[in-house]
Amino acid sequence: MTEPYAVPVPKGYRVGVWEVHEPIATGAFGSVYAARRTDRSPRATELPASAALKFLPTGTNTPRQLAHLRELVEREVALYRRLDQPRLIRMYDTLVVDDPDRPTLDGATVLVLEQAQGSLSALLATSPRPDGGPALLAQICEGLAQLHTAGWVHGDLKPANVLLMPDGSARLGDFNMAAELEGTHAYTPAFSTPDYTPPELLWAEIGDRGRRIRPSADVWAFGVLAHLVLTGAFPLPGATPTARRDAATSYARGTDELRLSPELPDDWREIVCACLARTHADRITTQALSRRVEAAAGTARPSRLGRSPRRRRGLSTVVASAVAVAALAYGIGLWTAGGKTDASNGDAALARYGASELRTDQGIPVQYRRLIVDSAHACSRPDVTPVLVAAMLKSESNFDPNLSDPGKQEFGIARWTPAVLRWWMQDNGVPASATPTPPLTPSVSIPAMGRYLCYIDDHLKSGLPGDERVLVAAGYRTSAAKVNDTGGVPPKYRDYCARVAHYLKEYAPPGRK
Secondary structure, three states, rough: OOOOOOOOOOOEEEEEOEEEEEEEEEOOOEEEEEEOOOOOOHHHHHHOOEEEEEEEOOOOOOHHOOOOHHHHHHHHHHHHHHHOOEEEEEEEEEEEEEOOOOOOOOOOOOEEEEOOOEEEHHHHHOOOOOOHHHHHHHHHHEEEEEHHHEEOOOOOOOOOHHHEOOOOOOOEEOOOOOOOOOOOOEEEOOOOHHHHHHHHHHOOEEEEEEEOOOOHHHHHHHHHHHHHHHHOOOOOOOOOOOHHHHHHHHHHHOOOOEEEEEEEEHHHHHHHHOOOOOOHHOOOOOOOOHHOOOOOOOOOOOOOEEEHHHHHHHHHHHHHHHHOOOOOOOOOOEEOOOOOOOOOOOOOHHHHHHOOOOOOOEEEEHHHHHHHHHHHHHOOOOOOOOOHHHHHHHHHOOOOOEEEOOOOOOOOOOOOHHHHHHHHHHOOOOOOOOOOOOOOOOOHHHHHHHHHHHHHEEEEEEEEOOOOOHHHHHHOOOHHHHHHOOOOOHHHHHHHHHHHHHHHHHOOOOOOO
């Protein structure tokens, strides 16, 4: 394989009764492979002939910055073991690799999952308004109802986490952000996709147990997803996720409105509006939502949607056409070093987002390209470029969103100190007193880095020797005042700045600085 898989597993490798075949997809912290069952004994034949093996590096050789991974794995496994519902992707088994001769594999957790044919994100990339959209939405809603009735919140509903089966039906997947309700709330890590996150959670307080979340968060996400499936557009204005996030915040305050597409049918318009109410208390309940979606989709039972010969053939054809670009969403935050596909939001074109300014073949994780490019563009200073932001993220954390260095009080992909980060979140309506609590998400950390770099660049003296972008990087590690007083890069930070300078060259497209 050419991609730098997070967990490289050779073809033909055996774990349990499974033999690894071709790779399906990889993420920063896990990799998924197709596998065939080798054991033909009566007990083993209770398992399917093929499955998807999700390898997660939970062994003793896991880097310290992956400390949160085990908790996410345990969360996902707990849900799979407790729930067996027709609209949720199935887990057949869990295994642990025992192979000391392969340090990168030894101790890895392996989830044996139902193998899908594609994802809704890949389907939307090839068919932005699929003919079977209402049927798929009914099945997605049914999956939410099954989760919520059992007392769980998904926490990260989006097209990449909807898997499509060979018959065209839909299953919900990626449950490492799911959480069991404790009364009216559950607690989840503060990781989510801004486009599908309700306004009240965008800047929510994060406690020791994570962020408090309600089922209404999934209802909001369903409203966004429904509008996207039926119209090919998001319901909030903005050309970038950052702009749409800001629009969601303004909408929640009552200073902006939804921008629903005129192509949205009336019955679905009412559903989307009910899902996207400004406050969680005003949103439609899951039970009422299921009834409305059932009626809008034109079927008596949502569980049978998509199974009629006409409907299933139409969906299966579109799903098959999307398989070539599909990276299946099994909850690993997918990316490829070559920028070939993106399964974090399903837009294959995202892999080349900003390609004229930022190389696509040097290992910059695809899921962060928009944040990097848009954060740089938000600054009018010419030295704050996508290449600079990417070079600094690489130097700060190696693009690790879960980095944790309590001794230095530095956390997340941009190594923020929470007390400092709070000041660079203020232009998004966060009061200076609201110090964020780790983990610090990339959706918060990267735009804040862009704002801080812009400030540093504006406060550096003119005429200082050296590459101004490197001087800005030095200011990020110390301060603009310290760089000015030193007359350049302080000696303590020369090694750091040399790394930044290296990646400035590596990430710049040919012919660009």
